[in-house]
Amino acid sequence: MEVNATTTVPAGPPRKNHTFIHHYHHLHSEKHYHSHGHFSFKTILIAIIFVALIMLIFTIFMVVWLIRRQKSSKENGTSKDDSESRVLHDKTNRLMASTIMSFDSSPDVKGGCLYGGNLSRTPTPKFRGVQVFTYRELEVGTDGFDEANVIGNEANGLMYKGILSDGTLAAIKLLHSEGKQGERAFRIEVDLLSQLCSPYLVELLGYCADQHHRLLIFEYMPNGTLQHHLHSHKDQTQLLDWWTRMRIALDCARALEFLHEHAISPVIHRDFKSYNVLLDQNFRAKVSDFGLAKMGSEKKNGQVSTRVLGTTGYLAPEYASTGKLTTKSDVYSYGVVLLELLTGRVPVDIKRPPGEHVLVSWALPRLTNREKVVEMVDPALHGQYSKKALIQVAAIAAMCIQPEADYRPLMTDVVQSLIPIMRNQSLSSSLRFQKQIPSH
Structure with missing residues (x-):
């Protein structure tokens, strides 16, 4: 008898169990997929790279913007000085061919700071x-x-x-x-x-x-005005020796340079004269009296039209005749004060012989002649001065009192020219002092 070995498996419960297991694995797979889909390493890395890229682009943009802004500001601020400096050097090289004075830059003037070195005062x-x-x-x-x-x-x-x-x-x-x-x-x-x-x-x-x-x-200011020491009776004042006068000239140049170049807006003093130069206990000079001061134009070759005010003998020709005021008007007045320091004369003196009434008119043709410059020196100095420094300072004065404003230097140029003169004097004094010290 043959026996049928085929067994029929019941379909009910086992099918239900199989469906549950399949459903469980399906849910587990979806849960596993979603959790890894939201927090996978690759997704986080992409997000970090994206944020870093945005920050890098923003940083580059800001750096480029700041560089362009700084460059634009610098070009606007220096265009006037650069243009005037080129005009100055082109014109004054011919004027000063007979002198030994040169306008080399000084190590004491670094990064626009004019207070470095032993010759200056810290603000x-x-x-x-x-x-x-x-x-x-x-x-x-x-x-x-x-x-x-x-x-x-x-x-x-x-x-x-x-x-x-x-x-x-x-x-x-x-x-x-x-x-x-x-x-x-x-x-x-x-x-x-x-x-x-x-x-x-x-x-x-x-x-x-x-x-x-x-x-x-x-x-x-205990030592009063420069005018008093230069033009009062000599027995009533302390004599200003040569190097004290040169130091006063440098202090005044730095004062005007500060007003013209380093104030928030250019300031024109308009009444710079020896009476408005005051001396402290060490005979260091400071500029005073700003009652007539005027804010200058920041534009290239900018002029300010105004009433003609000031002191006869110190007024620049273009200002006296037209009322057109620039920083170069102060430069002219500075040149007159420099002549007072060199000669001991007042700007206008009708008691002088004909041809010598006006200091500028008398001095200008003589300043580039070495022999005549020596004859111009204040007799009160009794020959106690540096001839080399005299020739250099006379050349600076000649440039400052030029009738045409374009020929006059900037006060920065004047400062840079006087610093080496004073430095050489300091070195000479130091060497003389060392020679006086006996060796043991």
């Missing part, structure tokens, strides 16, 4: 700031504005020596009541000197605008 910040005083405080400090305390009589007011409430010695200027012009000069001086900070400008300590009173309070 001191104004810790106290400009203060406001009452009229009563200043009246007490000057003993009721006693005549015995008058140290200067200027066109727009009297200068008194006084002591402030904290014991500070100060120069107190009591301005005359001159209507709108006096008020304008007062406001200009307060506004300008409150913003300008240089060791070559007389510091404004404070002011008083109490009712109708207008006063300015400055740091006290």
